[in-house]
Amino acid sequence: MLLGCIGDDFTGSSDLGNTLTRRGMRCVQYVGVPEGPATADVEAGIVALKSRSVPVAEAVRQSLAALDWLRAQGCRQFLFKYCSTFDSTPEGNIGPVAEALANALGARRVLVCPAFPATGRSVYQGHLFVGDRLLSESGMEAHPLTPMTDPDLRRWLSRQVGGTVGHVPFADVAAGADAVRARMRTEDAAGHRLLVADAIRDADLEVLGRATAGLPLVTGGSGIALGLPGVFRDAGLLADTAGAWSGQSGPAAILSGSCSRATRAQVARHAETDPAREVHADDVMAGRISPAELAEWARTQEGVPLIYTSADPDAVRAAQDRHGRAAVAGAIEALFAETARALVAAGVTRLVTAGGETSGAVVEGLSLDRLEIGPEIDPGVPMMRAGADLVLALKSGNFGSPDFFAKAVRMMEAA
Structure with missing residues (x-):
């Protein structure tokens, strides 16, 4: 294994797998820390955790356990993958995990870059944008678990870490990998270990990826991985053999637990043509609805x-106020996990999930241990095979x- 990746949720990990697979690396996503060794043909291994919203100490513990396993597989470089909207609280978990991994690896000059312009995320002057809006005006400020109210990544990250945070400005990124490396050395000399990097084009992420060649640790969204396969390829380390993929016939179903603007629009579109059933948090908390039903x-x-x-986020907050945020989240995740099991037991062979917490609950509920990355449905979202008769998105x-939703179901069935 060449590249060892640690993802803080399941959807983000599949997004990363999609990026690496499209760039020619044979990639497998593992559900949690595996118990045994990886197979010899895996070039990039992704340990997908459910650590984004857990207590800081638990997120650090899980991440270090994943690092230990990846180091045992002989990885030459490590990537900590988090969401392209930098989902975190002022306490963590991105900063504490990044610092813990850096300490374990003795890493300095650690890039921090959640940008992925192909999906509308860019970083400029250290500020994170979603489309043409600052992160704090993108809808993420209303996230029920990790409301992002400050788009300045340097300032936000500084609240989470013990050290200071540096910056690699766009002028250096535009000048190329050598200029980025020089700037990173300057920031390192100034005492900054975590370095927020600007990126407004996918080509910038290629530059950043190549600038980190030889460094033990990189952190970012899946876009930061665009340039990493090329470094391994130039060194003659990639086999460049693509795996086979085939579609899956049979019934399909969709489970959605995200309240993001994009997902709510997708739910509304799907409900225009296909059956849709809303599950209310109050009904879940009162036990008025069951997975079997x-x-x-x-x-x-x-x-x-x-x-x-x-x-709507206001409705979610109202339910959280009545029952407690953690209690609502836990009950809904448990409901989706059990429902996924019941759907698959009833013959569903194509299952689409929306939302990181929902997807993590479903994957854990189905007791999956590894997922093979397949073709891309939309930017950042691949098809994934979980077994002989089950394909996920x-x-x-x-x-x-x-x-x-309609596109995913259609593509998952096609050969």
Whole structure:
């Protein structure tokens, strides 16, 4: 294994796998820290954790355990992957995990770059944009678990770490990899270990990836990986043999737990043509709805059934105020995990999920241990094979076109 990756959720990890696979690396996503060794043909291994919203100490523990396993596989470089909207609180978890990994590896000059312009995320003057809006005006300020109210990544990250945070400005990135390396050395000499890097074009991410050649640790969104396969290829280390992929026939279903603007628009579009059933948090907390009932409803529908809790953020906050944020999140995740099991037991062979927490709950609920990365559906979202008769699409809340659900179901069936 050449590149060892640690993802803080399942959808982000599949996004990263999509990037690496498209760039020619044989990639496997593992669900949690594996117990045994990887197979010899894996060039990039992704350990997908569910650590984005857990307590800081637990996120650090899980991440270091993943690092230990990846080091045992002989990886030459490590990547900590987090969301392209930098989902975190003022306490963590991005900063503490990045610092812990850097300490374990003795790493300095550690890039921090969540940008991925192909999906509308860019960093300029250290500020994160979603499309033409600052992060704090993009809808992420209303996220129920990690509200992002400050787009200045240097300032936000400085609240989370013990050290100071540096910057690699766009002028250096535009000048090329040598200029980036020089700037990183300057920032290192000034005492900054974590370095927020600007990137407004995918080509900038290529530059950043190549500038980190030989450095033990890189952090960022999946876009930061655009330039990494080329470094390994130039060194003659990639086999450049693509794996085979085939579609999956059979029933399909969709589970959505994201309340992002993009997902709510996708839910509305799908409900225009196919059956859709909203699940309310109050009903879940009161035990008025069961996974068996939801699976039976889905089984009896014409078209592709969608089960969703993708409510308006104000409604989500109201439910959290009544029952407690952690209690609501845990109950809904448990409901989706059990519903996914019931759907697959009833014969569903194509399952689409929306939202990082939802996707993580579903993957854990299905007791999956590894996922093979397949073709891309939309930027950042690949198809993934979980076994001989099950194909998944794990979509981050903010990703995908308005017709994503119909497109995913169609593409997952095609050869």
